[in-house]
Amino acid sequence: VSKMTGVPLTRLEKTESERLLRLEDELHKKVVSQDESVKAVGKSIRRARAGLKDPKRPMGSFIFVGPSGVGKTLLAKTLAEFMFGNEDSLIRIDMSEYMEKHNVSRLIGAPPGYVGYEEGGQLTETIRRRPYSVVLLDEIEKAHPDVFNMLLQIMEEGQLTDSFGRHVDFRNCILIMTSNIGADLIKNKAGFGFAKPTEEANYEKMKQTLMGEIERYFRPEFINRLDDVIVFRPLSRVNLELIVEYELRKVRERLIERQISLELETSAKDFLIEKGYNPDFGARPLRRALEQLLEDPLSEAILRSEFKAGQMVKIIYETGKTGLTLIALDPPAASEAQGSSDKAEPSQPAKAASEST
CATH class of the missing domain: 3.40.50.300 (P-loop containing nucleotide triphosphate hydrolases)
Known part of the structure; x- marks a missing residue:
């Protein structure tokens, strides 16, 4: 049947x-x-x-x-x-x-x-x-x-x-x-x-x-x-925040195979919404903004082997910048095992400030 x-x-x-x-x-x-x-x-x-x-x-x-x-x-x-x-x-x-x-x-x-x-x-x-x-x-x-x-x-x-x-x-x-x-x-x-x-x-x-x-x-x-x-209703600011969360879940699921986790600060989410909001075109520009400002620099950093399995990628927005900054953070256990001083060196930002268009 x-x-x-x-x-x-x-x-x-x-x-x-x-x-x-x-x-x-x-x-x-x-x-x-x-x-x-x-x-x-x-x-x-x-x-x-x-x-x-x-x-x-x-x-x-x-x-x-x-x-x-x-x-x-x-x-x-x-x-x-x-x-x-x-x-x-x-x-x-x-x-x-x-x-x-x-x-x-x-x-x-x-x-x-x-x-x-x-x-x-x-x-x-x-x-x-x-x-x-x-x-x-x-x-x-x-x-x-x-x-x-x-x-x-x-x-x-x-x-x-x-x-x-x-x-x-x-x-x-x-x-x-x-x-x-x-x-x-x-x-x-x-x-x-x-x-x-x-x-x-x-x-x-x-x-x-x-x-x-x-x-x-x-x-x-x-x-x-x-x-x-x-x-259908126009999208509100709260709706756009939910769409960002939904799209981020999909990115996180794709990163599971590489054993890399992802975390966005509120400032980074606000930046994406600001760049992606257009009342005439709804959520479509927001999805493009996510691709250009987040997925593109993230994919380039992965291909350059800047992130390793087990790391967390923290996404932040720094005032005055034209893009987001991606920072690789080692898991706590790995950090504690580094060096004889029991102090982990601070993780360095990935080469990741993307230019907004």
Whole structure:
């Protein structure tokens, strides 16, 4: 059954109810903040799996809107991994490639006699082979109107007919569409930034604005077939600190094999957030800042053999510097064993002041 469905054996063995009841907790391990979004997805999926939703429709149909870089795609990836075993269960399609009418047929397959007919459709063939998937349609507002007719059929009937005349089943899929509608309005409005006393009021105002844009742009019959329109929050300062901690955990895990530990002072974390925060692009610049200011100098120092197994790398920021300083610290036991004076020599900073760009 596992081979036929593409669902890992461990997922088939575990009790469905146990997994679904902890869905939000699992999603929050990777998705920072966005409580409303995570709860909305969790409730809809549980309704479907409990049999309270029309069995002909997909497990869930959503539109994700909100600022750039706040976790819309990450939530889709994390949901795919949790529900179906791995991130490969995410089928991602850029809808800007389907702006023209003649490209729409590529989703279900080219007509007989046309180039690519035997290959099947980009959407239908993938779902036919991997029926348990999260389908992510990026920038749905750019798609040709004919695409929306296909989506109406999927959301209402749970199936789509491909170019071979086969009925492709979408009932075991989760359909997620992202949209940049209203993105310019978000950028032009004041008050969307680090946490402030009016943060909740700002979010509600942004939500009303985006919902108005969604209703103005999309047809009522399309909106009515969605399970939910989910508006993502801008990231606050506290959220960015949590993202830094999450990214650092991943770096620490990669260093385990080399038996090197990592510690960042608060000043270093503040420096990374300062260099990586951009209200228009969310967490993406922060991840680039971590790569350039931390991972790059750390990797160069490792390749120069400046750090040894068992050492701790302490990361500090010194006022006025353009980068971080990496200091190799020997473990206490090793330090006590050095020299006859029972005093360890102070560890020297690694050659590591990186230049910020």
